[in-house]
Amino acid sequence: MRRWLLPALLLAALAGAWQVAASSGALAGLLDLESYLVPSPAEIGESLWQSRGLLAENAWVTLQEMLLGLGIAFVVGVGLAFLMHLSTLVRDTVNPLVVVSQTVPILVLAPILLIWLGFGIWPKAVVVALVCFFPIAVSTLAGLGSADPEAAKMMRSLDASRAQILWRVETPTALPSFFTGARLAVVLAPIGAVFGEWVGASSGLGHLILFDNSQLETARLFASVVVLSAIAIVLFALTALAERRIVTWR
Amino acid sequence: MRQDTKMAAEAEGFATAIETPANSTANDGGIAIWDLGHSYGELETIERLDLELAPHAVLGLVGPSGCGKSTLLELIAGLQEPSRGKIEVDGESDPTARLSHCAFMPQSDLLLPWLPAIDNAALALRNRGIRRAAARSEAGELFERFGLAGFERSRPAELSGGMRQRVAFLRTLIAGKPVLALDEPFAALDAITRAEMQGWLARALSQAPRTVVLVTHDIEEALYLCDQVVVLSSRPARVAGRLSAPAPRAAGRDEVVTDPAFVTVREHAMHLLREGAK
Numbered sequence: 001m002r003r004w005l006l007p008a009l010l011l012a013a014l015a016g017a018w019q020v021a022a023s024s025g026a027l028a029g030l031l032d033l034e035s036y037l038v039p040s041p042a043e044i045g046e047s048l049w050q051s052r053g054l055l056a057e058n059a060w061v062t063l064q065e066m067l068l069g070l071g072i073a074f075v076v077g078v079g080l081a082f083l084m085h086l087s088t089l090v091r092d093t094v095n096p097l098v099v100v101s102q103t104v105p106i107l108v109l110a111p112i113l114l115i116w117l118g119f120g121i122w123p124k125a126v127v128v129a130l131v132c133f134f135p136i137a138v139s140t141l142a143g144l145g146s147a148d149p150e151a152a153k154m155m156r157s158l159d160a161s162r163a164q165i166l167w168r169v170e171t172p173t174a175l176p177s178f179f180t181g182a183r184l185a186v187v188l189a190p191i192g193a194v195f196g197e198w199v200g201a202s203s204g205l206g207h208l209i210l211f212d213n214s215q216l217e218t219a220r221l222f223a224s225v226v227v228l229s230a231i232a233i234v235l236f237a238l239t240a241l242a243e244r245r246i247v248t249w250r
Numbered sequence: 251m252r253q254d255t256k257m258a259a260e261a262e263g264f265a266t267a268i269e270t271p272a273n274s275t276a277n278d279g280g281i282a283i284w285d286l287g288h289s290y291g292e293l294e295t296i297e298r299l300d301l302e303l304a305p306h307a308v309l310g311l312v313g314p315s316g317c318g319k320s321t322l323l324e325l326i327a328g329l330q331e332p333s334r335g336k337i338e339v340d341g342e343s344d345p346t347a348r349l350s351h352c353a354f355m356p357q358s359d360l361l362l363p364w365l366p367a368i369d370n371a372a373l374a375l376r377n378r379g380i381r382r383a384a385a386r387s388e389a390g391e392l393f394e395r396f397g398l399a400g401f402e403r404s405r406p407a408e409l410s411g412g413m414r415q416r417v418a419f420l421r422t423l424i425a426g427k428p429v430l431a432l433d434e435p436f437a438a439l440d441a442i443t444r445a446e447m448q449g450w451l452a453r454a455l456s457q458a459p460r461t462v463v464l465v466t467h468d469i470e471e472a473l474y475l476c477d478q479v480v481v482l483s484s485r486p487a488r489v490a491g492r493l494s495a496p497a498p499r500a501a502g503r504d505e506v507v508t509d510p511a512f513v514t515v516r517e518h519a520m521h522l523l524r525e526g527a528k
Contacts, residue, residue: 150356153329157354158374158425168373172364249363249405 015041039219047219048226054208055220059227061204065121065196066189066231069128073185076129077136078178084137085144085170102134106192110199124196124204131192132185136178143177144170176250179243186235190228278305279340279351279428279461281326287334288321289486295321297486299335303478305428308455308462308498310472312519313482313490314527319465320357320433322487326463327352327431339429353425355432359418361406367417368393368402374425392420396454412443419451429461436471445503448474452499469519470507475499481519483526490526493519 021027022040031038039047048055080098084091106127113123147170155165197206205224212221283301287294295318303309311319324330326337328348336343339351353374361370368389369376375385386402393399398416406414415435422430435451436444448471455462455475466472472479473495481491496511506512 148360150358151360151362153324154354154356154360155373155377156329157327157349157352157431158377158421159350160373160377164377168376169362172362247364249407 037216037218039222043219044222044226048223051220051223055205055223055227058203058205058208058224059231061121062190062193062197062206062228063231065124065193065204066128066235068121068125069192070132070185070189070235072125072129073132073136074182077133077181077185078140080133080137081140081144081174082166084141086166098134098137101130106130106195110196113196114200119200119202123199124193124201127196128189128192131188135181135184135188137181139181139184140174140178143174146177147173176243176247179239179247183236183239183243186239187232189235190232194228280305281309281429281461281463282338283326283335285335286322286325286332286337288318288325288330288332294486296325296332297483297488299487299489301480303461303463305461306459307478308464308476310476310479310495311463311465311482312467312469312472312479312523313487314484314523315467317482317484318487319482322482323431323433323463323465324354326429327354329354351427352429352431353422353427355418355422355430355435357433357435357437359406359414359438361414361417361421363406366403366405367398367409367413370406371417371420371424373421389420389424392424395457396420397450410443411439412447415439415447416450419454423454423458423460427460429463432462432464434466435464437467444468444471449503451475452501452503455499469516469523473512473516473519474503474507479519481522481526484528491519491522493522 018027019041022035022038023042025035028035028038080094084094109130110123110127113126117123117126151169152165155169160168193204194206194209197204198210201207205228209221209224212218212224281301281303283299286296286299286301288296299322301309311322313319321330325332326339326348328339328345328351331345337348339348342348342351361367362373365373368386369382371392372380372382372385372389375388376382380388390402393402396416398413398420401409401413401417406417409417419432419435422432436447439447452475462476464472464476469479473493475498476495477498479493479495480489481493482488483490493515496509496515497506500506507516
């Protein structure tokens, strides 16, 4: 109760303050702007309702990009973590490149992906995957390595093969850590998708935000942000729910 | 009389409940060690050691902390290879053979927290490819026999320290190997539970005789549970003294350990330990 109530109250208080500041024109005055450029929460809500069809349509596009990207990030991240865990040769070879992949600015990479992969869903999904696989790979690898070496001795003594130690001991040990990475990835996914759309897209929330920005449609711009946050919150909650269902021993 | 027949029946049931691996049916787990030496790089952990242990005998290894007794246990169990000398278990000296003859119980119980108690106990069976249902029914019989009935589905976190050690011991026993290598199995327990568990282990071993190597820093525990006790010196380990226990695993642990004969041997062991630690 407390966990939900306190943040909800804070949010309501912030929205209330914003409402007063925006509708009285105080905020616009402070920023020295025309008041229509500084929408109040009520106006954003109105825009959310009026443009619901348009927002839903574009949200669906962005959601698909996010899910495809997250899927790739999951497979690549978990796969790399297992390979690096099982082979020091792979780890020594691949780990530096994994880190380097995060130092390459997406800003530079996204336009190239557009040239290579076209205007469809793929360049966006790849940007999402590039942003999201890193936390999954790093946390899963750390989790796999955190198993007690004594447990491996015990298992060897109970006739376990390397694969059985991996499956029965190391993989469950890594699960909480994997979910930490997955929660991070899920929150990063909308940022990746919006960025991918900004470089070149004909639909999606990122595209809509860019369009509304140029049209000074600030109320709908905020409405897009609200929808995007809602998607991230739902994905985050689903990840947390999956964790509670799977990691039952903590 | 009725009690006797019941116990005989139990013992018989026990023998069928714990399958011995096919390759070791003829072997009972005798251990012989010659001129053993071991070092980790520059660090010499075991200076020189000779040992012989008859099948179904219980050997205690005591010594100061960090003297290399856990290393010795892992060497015997085939989890490590010695730098020098030879270890034979059932007449076989290569590490894979030793590993297949010894079941190792680590210091902390290391029950897997995501598995219910019964699946933890049945790990060795599952590792051998036995299906979960069959493994559970085999382990279930032992739960009854060893006072754990009703706790089959409990997660380790729901069990008391003593219960967890019992499950960990069953897990080691169910492996069906002739030699049990126990590394300070009761070190983490409080004094009362530890005394209880010593009595429990003594009864368990009388029901399911095994060759046991028990590492402990508790002299009383070693002298109560073991037939012979080897006192090790501080690192690098060598034998500081060998003792025979006056009444190994006799019923009524509390009376045994306060018996004058027991106390005399215990004081002698303390003396050897002090000398060896110098």
